Amino acid sequence: MIAVVAATDAHAPCPVGQVTFLSDAVVAADVVRLGDVADLSRLPSSLRDLAGTLPVARLTGDEQILSSRRLSERARASVPALTPWLSSCGDDEVRVRSRRRLQEGDVIVLPPTAGEEGVRSGQTLTLRVVIGSVVVEREVEALQAGRPGRPIFVRTPDDAVLRARVGG
Numbered sequence: 001m002i003a004v005v006a007a008t009d010a011h012a013p014c015p016v017g018q019v020t021f022l023s024d025a026v027v028a029a030d031v032v033r034l035g036d037v038a039d040l041s042r043l044p045s046s047l048r049d050l051a052g053t054l055p056v057a058r059l060t061g062d063e064q065i066l067s068s069r070r071l072s073e074r075a076r077a078s079v080p081a082l083t084p085w086l087s088s089c090g091d092d093e094v095r096v097r098s099r100r101r102l103q104e105g106d107v108i109v110l111p112p113t114a115g116e117e118g119v120r121s122g123q124t125l126t127l128r129v130v131i132g133s134v135v136v137e138r139e140v141e142a143l144q145a146g147r148p149g150r151p152i153f154v155r156t157p158d159d160a161v162l163r164a165r166v167g168g
Helices: 045-052 068-078 080-085
Strands: 002-006 020-027 031-033 055-058 063-067 093-098 124-131 134-142 151-155 161-165
Touching: 020 031, 045 080, 055 068, 063 068, 068 080, 068 093
Parallel strands: 020 093
Antiparallel strands: 002 020, 031 055, 063 093, 124 134, 134 151, 151 161
């Protein structure tokens, strides 16, 4: 989230202490948050973090012109405590651009996860139960696929179905 240039208001200036909107902003995602498009430095610290993450619009393309008045209305509707800092003092245009959109044919490669070998449905596993210094191990069959740290259902040789967490 990078904000670029402060807005200039052709209308009457906002009262001192008001949140000012930027004329140009670049966002990393489709969701535009108040902190992406406004200077929140005048807010009390107790509200600043909340206001910065407050969703106020959604981008529908690579670039969009948003109304500062409409953005203020959405923020005030979500968090009424922001009202004193988001008065209606003009209606500037805020140009919001996305960093980079995926294009047709782009390949997304997931990073490898070290040591995360999954469990396949039907695979024979060893169920290990540890209580204090007592360790009980038993062969079971996985009834579903799973990844380390995630729970799956397994079946014991006597057909009991148990929920177990896949170890890593």
